[in-house]
Amino acid sequence: MTARTSAAGSVRRLQGLAVAGWPVGRLARETGLTAYRITQLVTASPKTVTVDEARAVAAVYVRYSGASPGLCGVSHVHARAARDRATAAGWAPPAAWDDDTIDDPAAIPQWTGHCGTSRGANLHARHGIPLCPPCQAADERRRLAREARALRALSTNHA
Ligand SMILES: [Zn+2]
Numbered sequence: 001m002t003a004r005t006s007a008a009g010s011v012r013r014l015q016g017l018a019v020a021g022w023p024v025g026r027l028a029r030e031t032g033l034t035a036y037r038i039t040q041l042v043t044a045s046p047k048t049v050t051v052d053e054a055r056a057v058a059a060v061y062v063r064y065s066g067a068s069p070g071l072c073g074v075s076h077v078h079a080r081a082a083r084d085r086a087t088a089a090g091w092a093p094p095a096a097w098d099d100d101t102i103d104d105p106a107a108i109p110q111w112t113g114h115c116g117t118s119r120g121a122n123l124h125a126r127h128g129i130p131l132c133p134p135c136q137a138a139d140e141r142r143r144l145a146r147e148a149r150a151l152r153a154l155s156t157n158h159a
Contacts, residue, residue, distance in 0.1 A: 009103035
C-alpha cells in the first residue's frame with residue numbers, strides 16, 4: 001500500500017505557484033506528475049496525496065516559489081494565462097503562506113497578516129484585494145453584530 005498524507009500542503013503549493021505564473025505543463029514536468037493530476041489537485045482539492053507526490057511538489061515549490069517564471073523560460077503569455085486563471089479562482093499566492101503552517105489543514109492563508117478578523121477585512125478593502133473566505137466570514141459577523149446593535153437600539157427607543 002502506498003503511504004498517503006494530507007493533500008492540503010500540496011494543493012496550496014501548486015495553487016500558489018500558479019498564482020506566481022507557473023503553468024500546469026511546467027509544474028507537471030518538474031514534479032513528474034501528469035498535467036491531469038496537477039489540474040485535479042488544484043481544482044478538486046482531494047483530501048490526500050501520496051507521500052511521493054507531496055515530496056515532489058514540496059521540492060519544486062522550494063525551487064520555484066521565489067523564482068521568476070519569465071527568467072526560467074516560461075513565455076510571458078503562458079505565465080499570464082496561469083496567473084489570470086489562478087487569480088480568478090481566488091487562490092492564495094506563496095506570500096500568503098508560512099512554511100511552518102502550509103501543511104496544516106487548519107491553517108488559513110494570510111493575505112493581510114490579519115485574515116479572519118475585522119482588521120483583515122479592512123486591509124483587503126484598503127489594498128483592493130478581494131475578500132478571502134475567512135475575512136468574508138469576519139465581515140459577515142461584523143455586519144450581523146451591527147444589525148443586532150441597531151435592533152437593540154430600536155427596541156430600546158420604543159420601550
Ligand atoms: Zn483575508
